[in-house]
Amino acid sequence: MNGWIQAGTVEVLQEQGPKLIKGGIVVFYHEDKVHALDNRCPHLGFPLHMGSLCKGILTCHWHHARFDVCSGGTLDPWADDVPVHDVTIQNGLVWVNPNSRNSYQVQQYKDRLLNGLKQNIGLVIAKAIVGLMEAGVPETEIAAIGIEFGVKQRRQGWGSGLTILAAMANVLPKLDKQGRILALFQGLLHTARESAGSGTRYLLDPLPNTSVSEERLTEWYRDCIEVRDTRGAERVLLTAVQAGVEEKRLFSMMSMAATDHFYINGGHTLDFHNKAFESLKYVGHEQRKYVLASLVPMFGNVTRSEELHSWQSPVNLVQPLTEVFEELSKQDLSSGSGSPIIDDEELFQALLGDDPLRTIRMLTEALFGGASPVRISQIVALAAAERIVRFHTNNDFGDWISVLHTFTHAHAVHEGLIRSTDSMLVRGIFHTAATIYIDRFLNIPAAQRPNVMDATSEAPQPSELLEILDKQQQVAPAAAWVIRYLRSGGEPEPLFNVLGHALLREDAEFHTFQMYEAAVAEYDHWASEPGAFSEKARETLVLAVTRYLASHAPTSRETPHTAKIAWRLHRGEKLFEEK
Known part of the structure; x- marks a missing residue:
């Protein structure tokens, strides 16, 4: 029995009960058979030799997790299966294989992660993440499991959970190992929570005719979204995907619909689109249709800001923006030179000022004059961040979210224009500029920028x-x-x-x-x-x-x-x- 561990005699096991042997293994004699298992309860590690064994079920006394003593399988999904070791008996002596026959390997960890997501069990999700990372599985591959799960298992489509997961996948390079574990866990757990009880999302079929032009599909898609016909929009979108429309053009089509109305759903809709398209680099090509189709349901009941009082009074922002957008529809801004046609500081200050009509004119002149839409959107995002810097704690606590929405929408516009400089997406720049203006009262009084005088030659510890x-x-x-x-x-x-x-x-x-x-x-x-x-x-x-x-x-x-x-x-x- 080379390498196997001797566990004493069958007779001693019968008389003295469970025996601990090298390698953290416990050996039981039960119902005329000998069984060997990992002694650590897979739930929280409590010693199983302190549990009870009855009718073939081993029960851990800490949280009462139950295990089939023969296979190690648990009756309680939150607990995981316990590793089981092969046993042989020779001349009355018990020998135990130190290597368990059902120890977790990469595929088992992936299966366990998926089960944890389906059942919304945080500890199971966390343990699977740790196991996969320790096995050397790339973190983005772990995130992809959650993204693919979320876009199929939430009937309402893309939501905050998947947005968190995509965002955390993006920031993994900024974090140490412990941070990456936490980032994946937070993203996957929020995805599981949001999907719990929702029901599987089944895709519609694309249209039979996939030879329709991109222009016509885009027109159909926007028309469907305009009247909140999400099922029609999904079929049109899937037709475009099946026809092989490239990712950049798909984003252009969908972002047009997301900006046909002003700052819809408080900016979340465009932000969710941006995160979904960013997540495509993590999932397999065959999953693309599920990711993109998951964005369509959110259009079924959207808030359109041009219908809100704050956008029409005391300053009517809707009319001048509508006129600008009419002109934008006739322009091709994709070749913006990026040359210093605009003064960064001047535009930045105008965005934070009290004259929105002046800001609209500056943005319009800069864009029509050949300035880069990407550069302009970058400065607009910076101005939105400045609102957060100046946000005073005298404000109602919930108003933090108002300035946050403006910033994340601005960021989505910026990233979207990097992806596809479409004339219609440029409307998002104006939407953000308007919300920066509307948020101005949240900077009254304005929090002061810290004026630190005691900077030293050595930075403090993070x-x-x-x-x-x-x-x-x-x-x-x-x-x-x-x-x-x-x-x-x-x-x-x-x-x-x-x-x-x-x-x-x-x-x-x-x-x-x-x-x-x-x-x-x-x-x-x-x-x-x-x-x-x-x-x-x-x-x-x-x-x-x-x-x-x-x-x-x-x-x-x-x-x-x-x-x-x-x-x-x-x-x-x-x-x-x-x-």
Whole structure:
């Protein structure tokens, strides 16, 4: 029995009960047979030799998880199966194979992750993530499992859970290993929660005729969305996908419909579109139709801002924008030169000013004069971030979300124009500019930018920020800390990692995930650009995300605690003992 472990005699097992042997294995004699299992309950690691065995069922006494002693299979889905070891008996001696016959391999972890998503069991999801990462599976491959699950298992289509998951997949390079585990867990758990009880989403068939021109399909799609005919729109979209329309053109078609009306659903619709298209790089090509079709249901009951009083009074924003959009429909802006036709600072200040009609004229003249729509949208996103920097804590707490919506919509417009400089998507720039104007009262009084005088030659340790955010109402101290960090020469990489942990260690709500990912992405767009304006832009984005995170912390931190348990269990720690 080379390599096998001797567990004593059958007679001793009968007389003395369960026996622990090397390798953390427990051996039982039950119903005239010998069984060997991993002694750690797969739920939370409690010793199974302290459990009870009756009628072939081994019960852990900590949380009463039950296991078939022969196969290790659990009767309780939240507990996982327990590894079982082969046993042989020779001349009354019991020998145990140290290698379990059902230990988890990569495919088993993937199956377990999918089961955890289906059953919405956080600990199962967390343990599968840890197992897959420790097995060397790429994190984006793990995220793809959740994306493919979410677009098929939520009848209402793409929602906040999938948006969180796509956002967290985007920021994985900014985080250390623990941060990446937490990011995946938060994204996958929110996807599971949002899909729970929803029912499977079944796709409609594309139209039989796939030879229809792209122009006609786009026209049909927009017409269907206009009257909230989501089923007709889905068939048209799937027809375009089956016909092989390239991704850039599909985005153009769908973003046209998302901007045919003003700032629909408070900016979420365009942001969700942006995240869905970003997620395409993580999933297989065959899953593309599920991802894109999942965006259609949200058009069934949308809020159109041109119908809101705030867009029509005291200043009518709808009429001048409608006139601009009529002119835009006749222009081709895809060849914007990107030359310095606009003054960045002048446009930035105008966006934050009190004269929206002047801002509309400046944007129109710049675009028609050949300025890059991508560059303009980048400055608009920066102005939206400045509203968050200036947001005063005297405001109602819920108003943080108003300035957040404007910023994430601005970010979606910016990323969308990088993907496809379509004349119709340029309307999103004006939608954001209008909401920046509407948000102006949330900067009265305006929070002051920290004026840190004690910058030192050595930057403070990033972990200090986490200590600040252990207390409530630390918006101003946290902002002052990051300014001191930046002006003392602190590097952005460890800062964004610690900001990521400040997010991921909380029971964060949806918008906070949006804030972190959008700020990181916008920062990266300014990262390589020299000059004082770019330097201040980067500082603005760091201040914005820090202030938003500080305003929403701390929480009870239940969600990340589950991920921490999973990681400790994988490392073999004993949760039932003091550290």
